[in-house]
Amino acid sequence: MADDILKGRAWRLDHDISTDVLSPGAYAVDPVEVRKLHVLESVVPEFASEVRPGDMIVAGRNFGCGSSRETAAENLRALGVTCIVAESLSRLFMRNAIAVGLPALVCRDAHAAFTQGDEIQVHPGEGRIINVSSGLELEADPLPEEMCRILAAGGILAMLKGQGVA
């Protein structure tokens, strides 16, 4: 996964998008089919119904701040989101995204370089981000090897199974 080139449409989101809006507490223990319908509903009400498989998120500072709930990353993956690019990422969100097999990259200039709906290409392993609509090419921090290995396995649970610890 980390070696693939991802192509899709960019959803431009604001600063400080918290886990409370990515995975509202009221649906905390509901199955993912229910949870995913409420992603971002308090700030971008149309998101869950309009997002398409292959779409990516280009966010501002501190994306995924808040709680440890992995459902924040899992819900996005369940909606078909293939990558998160943000000016800065909450540590827990980044950890969880990698754990569920969703690449998450830090790129200081991405938020300003995209408008809603721009076509985007990302190479997570190299940290390369292209705004196809404007032609602008950006550099993100490349994902460390440890994270690439988890992504390549399809997430940390798949890796655990693969290691035969069980």
Next chain:
Amino acid sequence: MNLAERILARAAGRDQVAAGEFVMAEVDLALLHDIFAAQVFDLLREVGVDRVSDPDRTVVVIDHLVPAPSTAAAELHQKIREHVARLGIGAFYDAGRGICHQLLPEQGHIRPGELVVGTDSHTTTYGALGAGGTGIGTSDMVYALATGRLWFRVPETIRFEMTGQLMSGVSWKDVILHLAGRFGSDGAQYRAMEFAGPAVAGADMSSRLTVSNMALEMGAKFGLFAADEVTDAYLRDHGGAGTEPFQPDPDATYEAVHEIALSDLEPQVALPHEVDRVSPVVEVEGITINQAFIGSCTNGRIEDLRAAAEVLAGKHIADGVRLLVAPASQAVLGEALETGVAASLVEAGASILAPGCGPCFGGHGGLLAPGERCIGTHNRNFIGRMGSAQAEIYLASPATVAASALTGHITDPRHLEAPDGR
């Protein structure tokens, strides 16, 4: 090495580690609470593991949905109890015992220098005792329980040198709100915060727990205090054998060192809907409130209840205000009953909730309607956190919350005795 490096070097079985390195570390203690425990144990079974690597150092707490507000929550708790029995987990705190981040220090599970992971972001709280506490998600927890180990990036550390003395009416909650406002909600993103300097020696354990708890709201991986006499005394009082000092090396390096002078600090409040939108209370006095909340793992300890009771004693909350108090644990409630603190709160008009998370995360018990305002002692004021997305949450110290409950509007506790009656 600084504290974070010392903690991760020990856990990784290395003499030396430096910021930026990735290490595979042995986990000393794992915490799960009722929102995620059943899911983690189910997943563990799904990947084919029918044990946890160290049942005596796995702690399970039912604290969020307490008492069970729905049949679904009750079933969730039932499942957790079954898993706990099946896996032979040593430390299990059932519904009503209290909030995880209160119970672990209070019941003697936390030791300086150790690495603690929890399926909860505020696991940073244990940094108050010099432990490397940090939150992880459910998949990472499955990995940690199955193998006893987990990967970590050694974080850069920002050191905060605290000097001076807090004015009366000002608490360490005000200090950490001030830091959040000054450095931002990502001011310590993916970093460790180390709290040091002469003022820290004067901070009791309750205050340190508040500060380390909210280090997370600045993005921190750890919020660390060195272990000193205060730590030693706390551990002896809570079933432990005390501790040796656990300090950073004299030649430790830091990404940044900030000096924070406390003497002029005034009571602070975080405004909706960001923890780093912080203002001195005096600048927003007069905003009316519907609900006041004293509790949570940030400020639900006996010291917090006592600070509120001192403000409220012999008075009554304003008409139109609901005051909710959720003690952080059964032991806290017991002490509040014994010392008369609970009576002062109830006589002033407070409702006492069961020890637990209560309204803090908007799960149940004290939710807000559209247009309502709540001032609370908890740690987050995100949009929709306590019910309606059209409600507003303000965060402050126990004294400020109590003062505001008395007047019905946001109030600096130092102004209560003012001759104009404010």
